[in-house]
Amino acid sequence: MYFTNHLRWWLLFILINCVTLGIGLLDIAVNNLSIVYIVIINTVIFLLFAIYHYFKDRNYVKELMKMEDVEDIEGLPVPRLVFNRALHERLMEVKKSHNTRMDAESVKTKENIDETTRWIHDMKMPMTMLKLLLDDTQGTERVKLLNEWQRLDGMLNEMLYMKRLPNIQNDLYFETVELGPIISRSINKLRPLCMEKDIGFDVEITEATVETDVKWLAFIIDQIISNSVKYTVNDEIRVESRIADDAMLLTVKDHGRGIRPEDLPRIFEAGFTSTSNHDDIQSTGMGLYLAHQAAEAMNITINATSEYGKGTEMALTFAKQNRYHKLKAM
Incomplete structure (x- = not known):
């Protein structure tokens, strides 16, 4: 040269x-x-x-x-x-x-995130009031309205966590978390839809606690359970926790539509929606992507196994020890 x-x-x-x-x-x-x-x-x-x-x-x-x-x-x-x-x-x-421009862009990004977060929190107040009004309504339309409210609330949460995701390392706080209450809250959020679709839950929590961030774990579980409920009708969803290969394993198994083999490697990609129901305008394709990104930051592995037409199993594997546990112990 x-x-x-x-x-x-x-x-x-x-x-x-x-x-x-x-x-x-x-x-x-x-x-x-x-x-x-x-x-x-x-x-x-x-x-x-x-x-x-x-x-x-x-x-x-x-x-x-x-x-x-x-x-x-x-x-x-x-x-x-x-x-x-x-x-x-x-x-x-x-x-x-370059650093001057990056600092300026960082300030703009932070202002944008703060503004969006503030807007989402402002929206939560009328959403709460709307939920109280819906709880007092009767008739066949109540369940449909509650389902639409749940979908809107989920979209707001998805947007909030999407904004938080780039700075997730600053947002994590690891502690001993009880799985039972998190799973119960996630199921209760979807109760009207589950009643409409005649969906039941079989929950078996053998291993009850795990070291993780409760807020982000709740978001991940919400995404996985809501996905199972979305594609299941008149059946049961099994939620189970156990120790496997010296690690805590949480699985959510349904007998719904399942995932096509060609779609399975792509379900955690941003914006990807199923090819088997591609005209589903309710699906954003961001829920599992955000859950996967958050899990990766928390040293949790998400795996999906599925047989098209027979059902899907999503598994969260929590490492017994990770870098966050070590930092916490110091």
Whole structure:
């Protein structure tokens, strides 16, 4: 690379030596041996300079070519050549400008998140009042209205957690969590829809506690159970916790529509909706994506197994020990 970058120097040097030799051959008054000596001396001097120049800032150029991020500029060796020093100063100016823009964008993003979060919380008040009014209503339309209310409440929660997700590491608080109450709350939220679709729950919590963040775990379980309820009719959903391979395992198994084999690897992708019911306008394709991203940040593994037409099982695997437990213990 060094030779390629300085090819013009080498060509100019060769041209000068060729001209010098040409003059010596054309001018009979000039001793040819003297011309050869001059060319040899010039070549030695040039080669010594090229070697010096190559090794002078080799480490700087080598590290510069390996640089992948603007923050890596700080770790570059101190340049010794004038051109490289000027280049380094310019890179530092670019880094400073980049950080200034990033800080400005960070402030805008935080303001946007705060504004959206505030709006969602403001919406929760009329949603609560609406729920109280719906609880006092009677008749066949009550269940339909409650289902629509539940769907709207779920969409607001989905938006709230979507905004929180980029900064989830700052939002996590690990503690000993009881699984039973979380699962019960998640099921009760869907009670009107479950009654309408004649869905029952078989809950068996063998392992009752786990070390995790209660708020984000509740969100993950909400997404998984609501998905099972959505695609199940006149059947039972089994929720079970147990120890498997020295880790806590929570499974939610239904006998609903199931997932096509070609869809299964994609269910945790943002915006993906099932190909078997692609015209379902109620599905955003974001619930399982957000649940998967949150679980990954909490060192929880989500796996899905399914047989199309027979049902789906979603499994949450909680590691016995992880980096958050160690931090908490310190």
